[in-house]
Amino acid sequence: MMRRLSMPMRIWLLLMALTFGSVFIAEEMSGRQIVVVAIFLIAAVKAELVMDHYMEARHTQRHWLIMYFIWIIVVTLLLVGGHGWV
């Protein structure tokens, strides 16, 4: 079954699962600081999936791959830290 699905579609299914998962976590497990960390980490994983599989960053020049990856890490740390962690 999964072999018949194209790679972009498999990534989309994963992105949908992560999106609804983050809303579920935010809604059902609210009240814990770790939940805020979890939803930003899920956003970072989603951004990495889009960058890697849709933007095909691994196939561009290496310095772009490194800088885009660093951007995701910096934004994630900033958002998590800005909400009281790190």
Add this chain to the structure above:
Amino acid sequence: MAELNPAGDPTLEKGPGTNGIWTFVFIDMLVFLMFFLVYLSERHRVPDIFIESQHHLTPWVALLSTVALLTSSWCVAESVHATRRGDARAVMRWLSFSLLLGGVFVINKIVEYSGKISAGISPATNSFFSFYFLITGIHFLHVCAGMIFIAHCRARASQETGQGLYLKKIENTGLFWHFVDILWLFIFPLLYLTELAR
């Protein structure tokens, strides 16, 4: 994965898109990094205003926007693969879906803004709503620009699919569209989910 330069044109840059679009997108990403930094700085200064104001936003409306954008990104990724196969009809089909979903995002955002404005909420209400309208407004303009690029690629697909330059054009459009998607992936939890989680 499909061949990145099936046309075999030696004048075309290797890898997806052009160096120019990777540079442009990265500069744009740095601008949004600054927006996030200033937002968090102001949130740290007046946390109560931010927490109270975030309760006026509707996460479910933003969830619909997220689903629309992610699905649209998938369609654009499929259109790039179809271009590499030289399948013009598939390119047009995927780009049409992508435009439709971009339209869902735009309409959803207009409805959201209208609701806020009719409730008396504007960028002048407080610093949270200044950031809300600024960040989502600039992102909204990026979505509109991306839709114009996609519409252009769709209009040229039947004549230009199979040409190396068209492949670069659609790859660049895709890179821009996916970048707009990545921005939203962080804006969504930042503005809509963090207070839901508290």
